[in-house]
Amino acid sequence: MRATMLYGKGDVRFEDVAEPTIQKPTDAVIRLAASCVCGSDLWPYRGLQPVDQPQAMGHEYCGVVEAVGDDVTSVKPGDFVVGSFVLSDNTCPHCNHGFQSSCQQREFMTGAQAPIARVPLADGTLVALPAQPDEDLIPSLLAVSDVYGTGYFAADAAGVKPGMTVAVVGDGAVGLMAVLSAKQMGADRIIAMSRHKSRQDLALEFGATDIVTERGEEGIAKILELTDGVGADAVMECVGTETSMKQAMYGARPGGSIGFVGVPHGVTFDGQELFFAQRKLLGGPAPVRRFLPDLIDQVLRREINPGKVFDLHIPLEDVAEGYRAMDERRAIKTLLRV
Numbered sequence: 001m002r003a004t005m006l007y008g009k010g011d012v013r014f015e016d017v018a019e020p021t022i023q024k025p026t027d028a029v030i031r032l033a034a035s036c037v038c039g040s041d042l043w044p045y046r047g048l049q050p051v052d053q054p055q056a057m058g059h060e061y062c063g064v065v066e067a068v069g070d071d072v073t074s075v076k077p078g079d080f081v082v083g084s085f086v087l088s089d090n091t092c093p094h095c096n097h098g099f100q101s102s103c104q105q106r107e108f109m110t111g112a113q114a115p116i117a118r119v120p121l122a123d124g125t126l127v128a129l130p131a132q133p134d135e136d137l138i139p140s141l142l143a144v145s146d147v148y149g150t151g152y153f154a155a156d157a158a159g160v161k162p163g164m165t166v167a168v169v170g171d172g173a174v175g176l177m178a179v180l181s182a183k184q185m186g187a188d189r190i191i192a193m194s195r196h197k198s199r200q201d202l203a204l205e206f207g208a209t210d211i212v213t214e215r216g217e218e219g220i221a222k223i224l225e226l227t228d229g230v231g232a233d234a235v236m237e238c239v240g241t242e243t244s245m246k247q248a249m250y251g252a253r254p255g256g257s258i259g260f261v262g263v264p265h266g267v268t269f270d271g272q273e274l275f276f277a278q279r280k281l282l283g284g285p286a287p288v289r290r291f292l293p294d295l296i297d298q299v300l301r302r303e304i305n306p307g308k309v310f311d312l313h314i315p316l317e318d319v320a321e322g323y324r325a326m327d328e329r330r331a332i333k334t335l336l337r338v
């Protein structure tokens, strides 16, 4: 089969690779219904993360089980499944506490920008749907496996509750999903920080009530202005830079919470500053597995449409263009038709 390999900065190739097979008794092999490009794929693509050898790309997936290892009991061939981008056993103490992304057996999914993929720790990682989903739900089910699950964790980690005033830093795919998540959790006022028209429109569609175009100190001032000088109850940080982290920190009120899911690059904390800021911080790779059953239900009930975050749909074989479009910000997120 042909699949996506990253050779180095800006060098994505769709080329012949060996078809995945069951390697361990806890594996499953699935045929993907669709795949996509993640914002985090752009870090190595842009040369901001070293690529020592060609890497199999892709960690967001949903599709039909083709084969399972001897120990797998929760899914079977023919099942339509959605999994998390973090592979977990879902039985260890950290998994039991709902932090499957810190599983004692944690691995990260790779090789999902392909027609067929191997999913290790299948029992702990995959959730089977009750039946084959309607075709039009595939983008939203795919979104659940990472981008929506990550936005949802940002809102959960920030402790979003009904009636709250919240802010979202970042208008990338995850930021937009954080807006949708805050809406689902009942936030009253949702301030989205965005300076791009098309992203503002999508944020408003997902439930944002206010748009702030300013950044940095000005952005913080604007959030304070909108909240009578107090700050937001909860802020979701979905970028990962020093500036965005500061915006999140000081856009929140004292005692408020920050859920941060942008992978930090060059972010540092000062102990004294944290001490006097009095904000709660929780972040990291999202334990999407905790939310999967609920998020899948939200999609199957047609309550939400997170798949709208994919504003470019192209064939898998054109994956290199999918990366370029996101790198050049021509697309928010690329869906790859398998």
Ligand SMILES: [Zn+2]
Residues within 6 Å of the ligand: 088, 089, 090, 091, 092, 093, 094, 095, 096, 100, 102, 103, 104, 105
């Ligand atoms: Zn575990």
